[in-house]
Amino acid sequence: MRKIHSWPIFCQTRPAQYIAFYILYAISALVFLVIEGVFKLQFFSLTDSRVLALLFFIWGHNQIALSFFFASLFNRSRTALVIVFLLVLYSVLISVSSNFIFEVGREFPPWFLIWSPFAFYRALGNLNMMSYSPKLLPYKMSNLTSGDEVFRIMIFPIVEIPVYLGVAAYLSAVLPSEFGVRRPWHFPITEPLKALQRSSHTTTNGGVDPKSEASLAMAAAVNVDETRFEDSDVKAERARINNGQFDPKSPLIVKHMRKVYAGRGGAGPKLAVKDVTFAVEEGIVFGLLGPNGAGKTTLISILTGLYEASTDTGTLAGFDVTADTAEVYKRIGICPQFDILWDDLTVSEHLYFYARLKGISRPEEREAVNIAMANVALTEFANRLSKGLSGGEKRRLSIAIALIGSPKVVFLDEPTTGLDPEVRRLIWNIVNNAKQDKTIVLTTHSMEEAEALCQRIGIMAKGTLRCLANPIRLKQLYGTGFRVYFNSLVDDTPRASAFVESLLPAGWKKVDDFATNVSYEFPAITGLLSNLFEKVEQRKAENGILDWGIGQTTLEDVFVSLISENDANADAE
Numbered sequence: 001m002r003k004i005h006s007w008p009i010f011c012q013t014r015p016a017q018y019i020a021f022y023i024l025y026a027i028s029a030l031v032f033l034v035i036e037g038v039f040k041l042q043f044f045s046l047t048d049s050r051v052l053a054l055l056f057f058i059w060g061h062n063q064i065a066l067s068f069f070f071a072s073l074f075n076r077s078r079t080a081l082v083i084v085f086l087l088v089l090y091s092v093l094i095s096v097s098s099n100f101i102f103e104v105g106r107e108f109p110p111w112f113l114i115w116s117p118f119a120f121y122r123a124l125g126n127l128n129m130m131s132y133s134p135k136l137l138p139y140k141m142s143n144l145t146s147g148d149e150v151f152r153i154m155i156f157p158i159v160e161i162p163v164y165l166g167v168a169a170y171l172s173a174v175l176p177s178e179f180g181v182r183r184p185w186h187f188p189i190t191e192p193l194k195a196l197q198r199s200s201h202t203t204t205n206g207g208v209d210p211k212s213e214a215s216l217a218m219a220a221a222v223n224v225d226e227t228r229f230e231d232s233d234v235k236a237e238r239a240r241i242n243n244g245q246f247d248p249k250s251p252l253i254v255k256h257m258r259k260v261y262a263g264r265g266g267a268g269p270k271l272a273v274k275d276v277t278f279a280v281e282e283g284i285v286f287g288l289l290g291p292n293g294a295g296k297t298t299l300i301s302i303l304t305g306l307y308e309a310s311t312d313t314g315t316l317a318g319f320d321v322t323a324d325t326a327e328v329y330k331r332i333g334i335c336p337q338f339d340i341l342w343d344d345l346t347v348s349e350h351l352y353f354y355a356r357l358k359g360i361s362r363p364e365e366r367e368a369v370n371i372a373m374a375n376v377a378l379t380e381f382a383n384r385l386s387k388g389l390s391g392g393e394k395r396r397l398s399i400a401i402a403l404i405g406s407p408k409v410v411f412l413d414e415p416t417t418g419l420d421p422e423v424r425r426l427i428w429n430i431v432n433n434a435k436q437d438k439t440i441v442l443t444t445h446s447m448e449e450a451e452a453l454c455q456r457i458g459i460m461a462k463g464t465l466r467c468l469a470n471p472i473r474l475k476q477l478y479g480t481g482f483r484v485y486f487n488s489l490v491d492d493t494p495r496a497s498a499f500v501e502s503l504l505p506a507g508w509k510k511v512d513d514f515a516t517n518v519s520y521e522f523p524a525i526t527g528l529l530s531n532l533f534e535k536v537e538q539r540k541a542e543n544g545i546l547d548w549g550i551g552q553t554t555l556e557d558v559f560v561s562l563i564s565e566n567d568a569n570a571d572a573e
């Protein structure tokens, strides 16, 4: 059993796990009882079957609750399994020996019964002895009265069931783990109190607790060193958020988010996200771009409750990302970079599963599933197992999972990586149609995709949000206007470069120099293009140019120039 550390997921998935485990247990207990009945063992044939049924009924519940308790202590399910197996094995051995010491009729120490395997085996020992011993009568239902040892033995495991489950739920919420937001040890008291306070206050910011607003304001003291590579748009965005000049209904508000990782392999702590602050309005696809290691996944993992931030973080659909995770989970959809699907579940079964996880009510779930399938054109595959889907169909199913229940914020992590151009365009259409009443956060390494889908783009590098604007403004700010490129034979490249450079206006920049391909950016100047075109065409052969062209600056050019420049600066930190 895998440890699930996140409290809301614990609460939502454990009842289903509990029932599934109990059904498995009931089947195995029934098989066991039937086999014993077939062999007509005295213990089973003489002991009142209602007593046996009651004992096994209680034992099953107790053992599942106990296994939940142990699973909450260990990160690895295998460790929990081995420990529980050893504990039960030794308990049987100890119980068998203790039955020799404390024969039926002798007082069994009550503290012994606290450990439920001891209690269960003691009860079995008692019933067994009474069915065999010529001096005793087999156990009947009428014997089960207060004062009787079997009765007393049954009480202990019954009382323990809610205790084990309660402790398991508590430990799952407060123990540290790699994933999920850890709750403070006092959360069973403080969270209901906070919820009470919230419901009795009128708030000014989409339901945000004023207390957490105050604490966010305190965190507004920005570390100048951390933010020196931000451009003026990013700084203006921080000021906008600090001053409350944003639509309070914005589904995504990130405030002063910082994340410090403990160092890996002896290295010092790593500041992976540096005071990132922005808000995204409804109906917007927000592109989060950046090179590997920029901090995008960390930022998204904090917003989706997978990692804990090192400071306050902000709100999602009006709920505090760290404090109201249960509410946040109901309002987000996530399409991870790699499809997380079950081979043996059909398309519709996946969607029903996630519909229930998101708390969609039973009468509404069929419609929600149908809409989700229709949105991604998978209706005709409703009953197909996911292992029978192509890569593109699996991706569409993952997107449908993210979109089911119309969440306020959807995170799409590289949704089209590895897909053919046709499927990519299909997915772009899906994303574009889905954005109406929500915010979509898209991470991608494809500038073409960002340009096609995003109304706002933030480019991160080394934990800092470097720029934040719409694609056109980014090109105006960081693109120099036009680009000229050529290729030549290796020996001719210096000559060809010198020739092209002599024709370019002041302010040109070499942006690419790879093998025999060279490209430059240059500012747009009236009349320049026709002159450049004419001269290069006339003299390209004598300067060793095999092929050449002129184009406008793309988002890719912006990305390359911005990141290489700033990363060089940041490296010098």
Ligand SMILES: Nc1ncnc2c1ncn2[C@@H]1O[C@H](COP(=O)(O)OP(=O)(O)OP(=O)(O)O)[C@@H](O)[C@H]1O
Pocket: 261, 262, 263, 264, 270, 272, 290, 291, 292, 293, 294, 295, 296, 297, 298, 299
């Ligand atoms: N658990 C961790 N412990 C320590 N450092 C980490 C941890 N996870 C990530 N980092 C570091 O934090 C930085 C940001 O990583 P992150 O995964 O957020 O980047 P990213 O922008 O998502 O990169 P990619 O595009 O490659 O997925 C990196 O330098 C990474 O090495």
